[in-house]
Amino acid sequence: MDYQLNDVTRHRLGNGFTVITREDHSVPIVTSMIWYRVGSRLELPGITGISHLLEHMMFKGTRRYAKGEIDYITTRHGGANNAFTSRDYTAYYFTFASDRWHPALEIEADRMESAAFDSEEFELERQVVLEELRMDLDSPWGALRQAVEWAAFQRHPYRYPIIGTIEDVSDVTVEELQEHYRSFYAPNNSTLVLVGDFREDEVIKQVEAVFGRIPARDIPTPDVTAEPEQREETRVELRRTSHVPRLLWAFPAPSVHDQGHYAIEMIDKLLSEGKLARLYRRLVEEERVMSSVMTEFDETQDPFLFFIRGELQPDVDVVQVEQLVAAEIDRLLDGPLPDSELRRARNQCLSQFLADFETPLDQAAQLGLFETLRGFEYWNSYVGRIESVSADEIRAAANKYLRPKGSTKGILINEQSSGAEPHAPEA
16 A cells, blocks of 8 residues: 655744644645643653643633633634643644634744733632542542553653642642743744645745744753563552442553554554454453453553553453453464454554544644654555564564563452552652
C-alpha cells in the first residue's frame, strides 16, 4: 500500500514557531490546533497537575479577551473549541466555517503571550479540578488505574495522574501557575496545525503577521528521571464498592521512538480487537469468566505501560482469570501465529490509522500528535512499518515486554472481601 501525504507542509517562523498546514477543500471548514510540548511528564512533585490546571485557566481570559469572551466568540461564529492535556503535551483547538475562522489565530496568539491569571478565577478552577480528581478516585476504574500507575513507576513522573494529586492541586499557587506558563508557552515550544478550506500562501502570511511578533523564550529542559527496570511482579489489591471484580494488568511498554512500538500495536489488536481476538474469545466466549476485556496502549515520549483490563463475572476466582490471561500471553511467545491472524491485525491497525484522518479535526489532531512526538513525516512510514512486522518480531516484543515478572497487577474487589488496601497516590 502507498499512503503518502504529499500535501502537508511545515513552515518555521523566525521565532521558532512551527506551522503545519494541509489544504482540504472537501468541506468548508477550518480546524486550527496549537500544541505545546509540556504535560505531566515535566512536572515535579509538589506541582503535579499544573499543566492541566493551566489548560483550564487558558479559557478564563487574556489581556485582550475578557472572561467568557473566547467561548462567546466561538459560539457567535458557529464554531467549537476545546483542549486536552496529556503526559507529553497540551493542545487547544478551534473549528469554524472557512469564511469566519480567523479569530482563532488572534485568540491563540493572545493566549500564548498574555493569558490572565485572575486569583478568583484561579480558585474557582482549582475547585473544578479537585472535583474532577475526586470523581476519578470515586470511580472503580479511575481509582484502580491511579493505584496501578503509582505502583508501576517509582521515579519517573508518569507515576502521577495527569490531573495531579489532591494535595498538589490543593496547594499550588497562582504564582507557580504563572511561572509554568512563562516557562513553556512560547512560539519555539509549540506547533500550530491548520487543516481545511484555505489557501496555504495566504494562511502563512496571516500566521506570520499574528505570531511572528511574539519573542522566543529560553525553554527549560527539566531532568526527567529514567525509570529503573522492574524485575519482580507488583500486586495491588484495591477494595471498593463494586458489583464485579476488575482486573488491570500493566506491563512495561516501549516509547514511540522504539521499533518495538509497532509490534506492540499488532499485539494490541491480536489480543483484544474484535470478537475474534484472543483474549475476548478465550475469556468472554469460551471460559465465560469475564464480561469484557480490552487492552490499552498509549503513544508516549518515554516508555509507559501496556494494559490488559476487564470486568470479571460475579463470583469468578480472580486467580483463575490471571492464569488464563497469562496462558494467552504464553501462546504469543510459543504458539503459532497464523498468517490470517496477522493479516487481520495489520488490517485493523491500518483501518484505525486511516479512520483517524477523516475530518479536518481528525487530521489536525493526528498531524499535531505526530509532529510533537516524532515529526509528521511519521505518517509516510507508518503503513510500511506495520506491514513489515513479522511473527518473530511479535514474539520478541511479547518476550521483552509482556512478562509477569516486571508487571504490575491491579485487582479491584468488593470492599467486603479480604484484600490489602494499597497506598493511593495522595502526594
